[in-house]
Amino acid sequence: MTWRRFCVSTVQRTDMTSLRHHGFQGARTWYAFGIAGTLIGSGTTAAQPYLVGRVTDSFLDSGGFPTALLGALAAAFAVDALASTSSRLLFGLASERFVLNLRNHLARRVLEAPYSQSSSYDRGDLNNRLVEDIPSAQQPYFSTYPDIVGSALVVIFCLSGMLVTSWPLTLGLLALLVVFGLLLLVVLRRLNQVAARSRVAEARYSSFLYEVLYNLMPLKALTAERWAAGELGARAGDARYLGNRLVGYSSLILPVVNIGTQLGLVGVLLAGGYMVTRGDLETSALVAYFLYLVYMVSPLVSLGIALGDLREADASWERLRTLESTLPPEPSPTSPSPHALSPTRLATREVTYTYPSGETVRLGDLALTGPGTYCLVGDNGSGKSTLLSLLSALRLPTSGAVTWNDVAVSPQTALQVRQEVLLLTQERDALSVTVRDNICLGQAFSDAEILALAERLDAQDFFRSLPDGLDSVIGAEGVGLSGGQKQLLFVMHVLLLRPPVALLDEFSANLDARTKTLVSEEIARLADSSLVLLITHDETLLERFPSHVELERLAAAHPSTAETE
């Protein structure tokens, strides 16, 4: 990579208008005041050596006490301290908001993306991008760029002051700075390459760690914890190796800058002292000159560190940008609300669905009319769950058609279908919110309705046993529920919502025999007005709901319409 591309890529990759726009919402004013504070702070810092030179002059010339000059110096100190502190505070507040804005924005977009897309993300990697990459990506705006602006201004002011005070000394110093600047660029170039690779290795490690923790129990149950620990160790090794190299290159930055500035300080004292003895330079000018140089040291160090930090942030922006580029455009807020569909007639014709992995599921033709309850049966892997995700418009068919009341499921009608066709999937777990929220999931069911249903399901004792009733929070810091109790909450959501169509994938999983029977009665009641399609392998449920649709038979009968038994 050439130096030009190196610099251009930094600007381009961090200039992601849409992401930045969302991040800065509500933070722009703080940010503007923060920048103003940085500019004021830099200006007053650079004025101090000049004022000290004037004070020295005044002492040397008259021996008197220069009250006005000392007052100006004190004011410069005070303004400098105030401006720097308040700009740090404002940047800190703005960055907090930026991080949360961006997290919420991306999380909402992932949630609103079509299911087939959001389900294809690696959960751990997604978590890393939202949790770790965003704080790293925001750093340039709230720390690095202000540091660069503030430091560059101080360096420019100080260099100008030095040039005016003694140009021969300054030219010598600039030559030294150029040599060390080139050395610094070599280090930064290596750092850039290692930072990107290290970020990927870290993400591979933490994604796997997330998966292992998520599957802790199944892994232990299968005594696969050693294997998992070994795999984790291997990934940690990669991350550590690249992390060490990153630390190595990063730690070279400071010595390069420090040695350069120390050589500058010593050189100025030696050469300046010599010039004073020869009468080529005033003592007060050497004092001011030396002070300019001292004031330049810290901004120069900051500039070196800031350039290094940008490389790491760059890698994070790249990961966020690739995530955003896979998401569909944001839905227009003015799009008309969908009309009610209340579907009761369902048909599928020559439907296939191809998973991103390339696996194609072929499904036979199907025609069902509601209200009523049907059981969808078939061997493991025959495509039952895939079919339900297509019927509920979570996925769209790769070929063929799914129609509800003769309306084909398409990107345009998907929202309409999803509002009326409710799918209870196999992959489900309670959320760490209250029991009430787990049942309602955003719907306004009253406590009386919930408790009346609990009574019909003979679950009143369970609800009574909760420490805070419906307000009990589920999760590590709240109540722990059994698999069956969690399952009951989801089933209750469906029964309370009474959607026109309910697709239930193994609803009875983990439910005890009595609860299963009571839930079945409620489902039968729901089926008086709704179309209910169940996936089940449970003999008692297959007997209770005798209308069966066999998936293999459907596929074999393709393309003719399958009969229900």
Ligand SMILES: Nc1ncnc2c1ncn2[C@@H]1O[C@H](COP(=O)(O)OP(=O)(O)OP(=O)(O)O)[C@@H](O)[C@H]1O
């Ligand atoms: N996320 C996925 N990615 C790739 N292939 C998938 C995915 N989900 C399912 N499949 C494939 O699609 C086929 C049908 O799977 P599906 O889960 O629909 O079957 P099922 O009849 O519901 O099985 P089960 O009774 O075991 O739940 C299987 O061959 C499976 O490998």
